Amino acid sequence: MLKNLLVATVALASVAAFAKADKVEVDTAASKITYVGKKVTGQHTGDVKVANGYLTFEKGALKSGEVVADMTTITNADIADQEYHKKFIDHMNSADFFDTANAKTATIVIKSAKKVKGDNYKVNGDLTIKGKTAPVTFDAVANKEKATANVVFDRTKYDIKYGSGKFFQGLGDKMINDDVQLTVDLTLKK
Numbered sequence: 001m002l003k004n005l006l007v008a009t010v011a012l013a014s015v016a017a018f019a020k021a022d023k024v025e026v027d028t029a030a031s032k033i034t035y036v037g038k039k040v041t042g043q044h045t046g047d048v049k050v051a052n053g054y055l056t057f058e059k060g061a062l063k064s065g066e067v068v069a070d071m072t073t074i075t076n077a078d079i080a081d082q083e084y085h086k087k088f089i090d091h092m093n094s095a096d097f098f099d100t101a102n103a104k105t106a107t108i109v110i111k112s113a114k115k116v117k118g119d120n121y122k123v124n125g126d127l128t129i130k131g132k133t134a135p136v137t138f139d140a141v142a143n144k145e146k147a148t149a150n151v152v153f154d155r156t157k158y159d160i161k162y163g164s165g166k167f168f169q170g171l172g173d174k175m176i177n178d179d180v181q182l183t184v185d186l187t188l189k190k
Helices: 002-019 080-091
Strands: 022-025 032-038 042-058 061-072 105-117 119-131 133-140 146-154 176-187
Touching: 042 105, 042 176, 105 133, 119 146
Parallel strands: none
Antiparallel strands: 022 042, 032 042, 032 176, 042 061, 061 105, 105 119, 119 133, 133 146, 146 176
């Protein structure tokens, strides 16, 4: 009887250890999100700071996670004129775009990650911007030290319609592409 109890205890402990996921926190000071928004006449790029986040791994493989961006930190890297730069940032923070007075953060939640090869994954998740959530699928490279992902999302799904050809006609060279590209570059805490 005692022997059977010991065997059952060891078996349960082995199953629990096997199923345990490692949660690794994001080093927010060493991580960033870079955006590229394109328009007919060019593009704009800049960064957004990571507010917090984590990734979970099972047996070394990415399984889930969450990354929260502080949208109030949005920057621009390509406008040299100070007056125009301020106008651009103010517009990005306005209700036309990210409405940071009412929606200070945006969140990517990883719901599943399928290993493709090595540290490469096909990820399914949800992106929430301005309180609106829509599914996203993207490629990522991740291990317990670093993770990078290239996420493309349609901004109109998050009520960001300004300059969109889907909603406004006759924009000509003022039209802004609906797709926004994000490069998420995370350093994980050891």
